[in-house]
Amino acid sequence: MVTGALGTGLQVIAVALGSPLLVGVMRQVRARLEGRAGPGIGQPWRDLRKLLRKEPIAAHGTGWPFRAAPLLVAGTALVVAAVVPLVTTVSPLDGVADLFAVTALLALGSVALALGALDTGTAFGGMGASREMAVLALVEPTILVSVFALSIRVGSTSLGQIVTATVEDPLAVVSPASVLAAVALAIVTIAETGRIPVDNPATHLELTMIHEAMVLEYAGPDLALVEWASAMRLSIFLGLLSSLFFPVGIATAGAGVLAVLLSVLVLVGKVAILGVLLAAGEVFMAKLRLFRVPELLAGSFLLALLAVAASFFLA
């Protein structure tokens, strides 16, 4: 129980402090692969520090949804970071770490941001919000369905128990249901975190941007919060992927303090590797045209559905 609480605390700290570094690593990898020197992995933290020092300012004519959105995004990201099994499977908040609750929390963050963007009343805000909602409409069901496919094997929708079962029988991952769910989750992770080929985090071209269009009106500490939250969401998704399909080193019930500390290091390593792979993949990939994005997402939804079907009917 104590180690559970310790692990939970550590994983929140790791996500909160580490996620801007993850973004830094990914940018650095891209820069190096593209032949640039790159700003170094600490740059996102330096950006955040600079933004936090600025005077808070809200766009003219905006109301409370605009001001509440950054807090909600960051808050939900922190809560999710506390409840999902990244470092330990025996979090004291285990009852909350339900598949549906986690998905709903993540969706709440996205919807808040979209509402905030609509509240600005500008063309870009509305455009970004509508695009984000179109993506979200297919992403959320896919996450639900694909994690549900994994939960059938275990007989519980608690993420902690799913991961525990996988730790006990690692070979169970090599089944059609898990493979299909893994592919589906990987695709929605890319879509939800706004990476290439769905969205390009480094562009401000109105034809293509989704996430950046929504946060265009934010400045100062608000922008810092939004950027920090989206970095945390990226880390959470990558961490969840690694926990669900490759839960090596995760601290289960009865683990000692040392095991929990080790588990943090393993988590950092796994997420860093996934991040580097993602960044390297982005270098070699072109962004999809916007109207092709629903195809990609519908495909991942189909895969998730087939994963559920497979876990019911095969095995």
Next chain:
Amino acid sequence: MGSLLVIGPLAVPVAAACAYAVLGWNRATAWLGALSAAGVLACAVALAATGGGDALGGQLTGDALSAYMLLVIGAVALLAMLAGPAYLAAELAAGRTGPRAMRRYGVLTQSFIAAMALAVLASSLGLLWVAIEATTIVTAFLVGHRRTREATEAAWKYVVICSVGIALALLGIVMLHYAGTHAGVTSLGWAELTAHADRLDPGVTRIAVVLLVLGFGTKAGLAPMHAWLPDAHSQAPAPVSALMSGVLLSVAFYAVLRTKVIADAALGAGFARTLLVIVALASLAVAALLLLGQRDYKRLLAYSSIEHMGLLALGAAVGGALALAAVLLHILGHGLGKSVLFLSAGRLHQAVGSSRMDAVRGLTARAPLLGGTFGLGLLALLGLPPFSLFASELGIARAGFAAGLGWAIAPALLLMLVIVAAVCRHAGRMLLGDSPDGAVATPYSVAVPLVAGLAACAALGIATGPLHSLLRAAATIAGAAP
């Protein structure tokens, strides 16, 4: 002796095909096709008379039903092959074909006849499937024989739709085999499957029967998978159209009949009956609707084939001795009548240069013989006495009312009335009245099969004669209580 008679209908056309491949099409070999068809007919008669036999270690079996179907194949093939040389000569004169295409025509038509013979002689569902798929492959090139845009399109649709249908039938066979192995029947033979049908799992058999009826029904031109039929039958060379419409459809329907025997034994009479009634009424409705506004006389004949396949399905749904004997008689009568019509239409097309109805006016005045056979053929297909289709349609209707299927027979009769009205209207415009154009000559080699076919059809309508006992035996195999 028995096994020789079973191998014969396969060996004769195969030998003829080889001869065409080696020698090509010339004055000497032109009549080889008719000779081989006559050989098939002779084998069929002998097989019917001797009471059957089997060959190739039981892979081929000639029972009464097979012998009867073989008889139909032989008779229609003889008519078509007799008209073939004159048709090709006219095509050659018009520059629409050449020596290579004619050689290919010879090889393919003979392979086509051999494949159909194999289908009716096969003693197992598997071999039957292979033979029916082989007919698709062979006839694909015959449909696309003329290589025009229309012919290529028709051939493409034909192969794709029929292959898909046949693939469904294959899945049905797989399912039936699955049900069979769990009931201790490891072969796909008719005899074993029918004998142990009561042990087949009903759930699986139901799926298998639906797939088999849909699949073979595609090849038989039954709705809803009939879309290929009007295109293919209107684009193929006339003798091939005659063969395809006259017998190929019936051979595929023969597969449905065989399936129904197993289905009735495994699931009771109700299941296959419902399925066939639906398919039959749909086919009749499609034919009636599309015949009303038809503007092309070859397509008119093709839709009439869909109508007759619908009638056959209706007769099979009724079941019982009278209905099944009527169905079998209908197969022969339709084969003869439809081949006469397609051969006449082919000659007409060559003379007029178009298959549009409005290009043909006053045909009886221009060409009394051709107009006569075309008109009488249409009357035969509409089911007027003295032709045999009158007797068989009457038989199906009577048996249907007796079996309590009046609710299905009544709309069918209504749809047939619509078809009669539509065909009479079209035929009246084509056949009657004065003609501004000159006369159309009909060579003797075309006239003889046309007249012979109609005469045979009429004779069958008056008395079945020696066929009577064969019909009864074949109907017994097709599921009628003896």
Next chain:
Amino acid sequence: MTDATFVQLLDLACGAFLLTAVLVLWRRELAAIVWLFALQGIALTALIVVLGARQGDVELILIGLGVGALRAGLLPYLMRRALVAGGGGRETQPLVNVATSLLVAAVLAMLAYALSQPLVRLSPTPATQAVPVALTVLLIGFFLLVTRRRALSQLVGFLLMDNAITAAAFLTTSGVPLVVELGISLDVLLAVLVLQVLTTRMRAAFGGTDLDELRELHD
């Protein structure tokens, strides 16, 4: 081979079989579709070989390898040749857009599971439990055939159906009798050759293989 390994290998082969079918529906480039079809042939081979190894049946393994040579070797080779010869029009032009097609495929998967319940109930072994996968691929193949306008993608649709039927045959009864199996393979090969010849003729007559051009015949 233990039970658990057998089931796992069988399920993996089935999963790959299904995944390739979905990807065929997903991708637009004809070249990629032909590749995926070859991969599906390999998955089918693996499936039959696993079944054969399980039953210790050398004949079944050999049949599996034969099927593999045809489905993963010869047929993709023929299609690639047709693709190279065809030039122009390297993408399929679906009548139904890809996103909708994928959602329809999800519905088809459910339908296949519902339809195959009697089959599974008759003998609930791991092999028959995978029959719904084969039926899903069959329906996807049929859907491709109906909604794609390029001659080659229709051909792939037909061959997907055929692969699915072969898979169903081996999953339910370890295959139909050998004579029939040979006949079927030969017929499939011939059908593909016929369609190839027709594609060539179509290109000569219509100047392309877009099936929308086929509208000479209608009522």
